[in-house]
Amino acid sequence: MSPASQTFALRPMLPDDVPLLAEIFRGSVQELAIEDYSDAQIEAWIEAADDEAAFGKRLADQLTLLATLDGAPVGFTSLxxxxxxxxxxxxxxxxxxGAGTMLIDALEKLAAARGADKLTVEASDSAQDFFRARGYTARSRNTVLRGEEWLANTTMEKVLRAPAGTTLQ
Incomplete structure (x- = not known):
């Protein structure tokens, strides 16, 4: 199916979605981060979904949105x-x-509606260009221990609206 004929939709996460979201997480990391991280780092990263109950609780405790295609989840984001x-x-x-863009656009609108002045993300090396293209700027470089592996990421930030008494330029 060509991208032009695809129509993504948004919906909130449901408890029954957790196993599929864990698979999306694993597949995304394994295939999309392969150029930026070693095999050992990727294996350590995807271990976060090994305990599906804990993975599901993490998502359930946050605002989690899904992108769907023909009703099937193809991506997710959490605030x-x-x-x-x-x-x-x-x-x-x-x-x-377009699924990732749709998810982030929706999350930004929801966060702003809830009073957030900015959004921050610890972006993997693989995701930095995606966030940069959407107006996020790098604030700090980080290393995170996952199992016995160190993974690099970058804290990025996007101003959603100016704090009271200031203006955006």
């Missing part, structure tokens, strides 16, 4: 608290076709 993007993963077969 931790009022202003932190915790997760954004799209199945490799749906990558670069």
């Amino acid at each position: 931790k608290g009022p202003d932190v993007i915790d997760m954004l993963y799209v199945h490799p077969a749906a990558a670069r076709q």
Whole structure:
């Protein structure tokens, strides 16, 4: 199916979605991060979904949105608290076709409606260009320990609206 004929839709996460979201997470990391991380780093990263109950609780405790295609989930994003993007993963077969953009656009609108002035994300090396293209700027470089592996990422930020008494330029 060509990208032009695809129509993505949004919906909130349901408890029954967790196993498929764990698979989307694993597939996304394994295929889309392969150029930026070693095999050992990728294996350590995807272990976050090994305990599906904990993975599901993490998503259920946040505002989690799904992108669907013909009713089937192809990606998801989650908002931790009022202003932190915790997760954004799209199945490799749906990558670069608009699902991620739709998810982030919706999350930004919801966060702003809830009073957030900015959003932050710890973007993987593989996701930095995606976020940069949407107006996020790098703030700090980080290393995160996953199992016995160190993974690099970058804290990025996007101003959604100016704090009271200031103007955006």
